[in-house]
Amino acid sequence: MKYYMPVRVYDEAQCVSKHKEEIASYGNKALIVTGRSSAEKCGALGDILSALKEYGKEYAVYNRIEENPSVETIMDASAYGIAEKADFVIGIGGGSPLDAAKAIAFMIHRNSDNPDDLYDASLPADALDVIAVPTTCGTGSEVTGVSVLTVHAKNTKISIPHKIFPKLALIDGKYLMSAPHSMIVNTAVDAFAHMSESYLSKKADVYSQSAALTGMKLWAEVKDVLAEEREADAEDYAKLMRASTFGGIAIAQTGTSIPHALSYILTYDQKIPHGKAAGYFLGRFIAFANEEDQKAILKAAGFASADELNAFLNKLFGEYTVPQETLQRAYDTVSANEVRMHGSRVDMDKEKLRAVVNL
Numbered sequence: 001m002k003y004y005m006p007v008r009v010y011d012e013a014q015c016v017s018k019h020k021e022e023i024a025s026y027g028n029k030a031l032i033v034t035g036r037s038s039a040e041k042c043g044a045l046g047d048i049l050s051a052l053k054e055y056g057k058e059y060a061v062y063n064r065i066e067e068n069p070s071v072e073t074i075m076d077a078s079a080y081g082i083a084e085k086a087d088f089v090i091g092i093g094g095g096s097p098l099d100a101a102k103a104i105a106f107m108i109h110r111n112s113d114n115p116d117d118l119y120d121a122s123l124p125a126d127a128l129d130v131i132a133v134p135t136t137c138g139t140g141s142e143v144t145g146v147s148v149l150t151v152h153a154k155n156t157k158i159s160i161p162h163k164i165f166p167k168l169a170l171i172d173g174k175y176l177m178s179a180p181h182s183m184i185v186n187t188a189v190d191a192f193a194h195m196s197e198s199y200l201s202k203k204a205d206v207y208s209q210s211a212a213l214t215g216m217k218l219w220a221e222v223k224d225v226l227a228e229e230r231e232a233d234a235e236d237y238a239k240l241m242r243a244s245t246f247g248g249i250a251i252a253q254t255g256t257s258i259p260h261a262l263s264y265i266l267t268y269d270q271k272i273p274h275g276k277a278a279g280y281f282l283g284r285f286i287a288f289a290n291e292e293d294q295k296a297i298l299k300a301a302g303f304a305s306a307d308e309l310n311a312f313l314n315k316l317f318g319e320y321t322v323p324q325e326t327l328q329r330a331y332d333t334v335s336a337n338e339v340r341m342h343g344s345r346v347d348m349d350k351e352k353l354r355a356v357v358n359l
């Protein structure tokens with residue numbers, strides 16, 4: 001067995017201000033990578049800026065990371081970081097800014113303006129140091145080396161081959177408090193997809209499965225918040241964040257599986273949010289797992305059956321239909337990918353995949 005998770009994790013209230021000296025120690029000028037406004041609204045950007053200012057560090061802010069960031073955006077942000085002479089990168093936000101921060105740190109370190117470098121597996125995965133501050137509860141990107149980018153030339157999202165783990169992850173539930181409920185739901189389902197897909201991976205071992213089950217148990221404690229059956233308190237927000245981080249720790253070892261692979265097509269073609277797209281397939285996928293695996297997942301997540309899990313996901317998202325041609329493209333893409341088809345312990349074949357896809 002091999003376990004590798006080289007990220008220093010601080011998971012506590014006010015963690016940015018508690019660890020400001022360490023944050024400021026990573027370089028002289030930070031490139032701060034965010035989306036348009038949420039990093040500011042939730043207070044994380046302000047906390048990071050006061051930490052940097054207190055220690056006399058310079059910074060430049062790139063706040064144009066879109067949902068499902070494209071290679072073109074990475075190139076734009078990297079050029080900005082190179083021009084600004086940034087020597088470390090701080091990603092603040094959901095999976096999009098955090099994944100982007102890693103790819104940008106890689107390109108700035110290479111001083112490169114060649115987008116082909118992003119997907120050139122022969123290159124060393126060296127990058128500027130990255131600090132990750134999650135403000136959603138799904139990505140787990142703060143503890144993985146994964147960076148998924150939109151590749152328009154291929155009409156989908158693809159992980160870059162370089163594994164770039166952040167040096168530091170700063171996890172504070174307070175950054176979730178200003179998030180819209182729909183965003184919390186979408187990202188929390190992404191986290192649950194990470195934990196269950198990882199649990200079912202052929203690469204899973206006792207380390208990754210312990211992380212997945214621990215995250216699922218935390219997730220189960222806040223399911224009623226997701227279903228809007230009660231108001232969230234500070235501890236709930238902390239649990240949502242923590243569950244997401246455990247999901248990240250699990251997929252850092254195993255990668256994701258079929259629901260994620262299918263979801264990329266739904267997101268690309270229909271702009272369905274990532275977690276909602278993975279959630280579309282998740283219940284039907286888990287229903288094909290062997291009895292023992294299925295029981296372990298359902299028990300940890302607090303469901304009596306796969307049907308109950310499906311009903312819960314339907315309740316969160318409401319009934320919606322995905323156009324047939326998008327489902328067909330998702331099916332065609334994944335059924336042609338042997339690694340994806342047979343990467344999990346779910347005994348998958350084309351007929352079962354058709355049922356998972358809901359064709």
Ligand SMILES: [Fe+2]
Nearest residue numbers: 139190260274
């Ligand atoms: Fe995901």
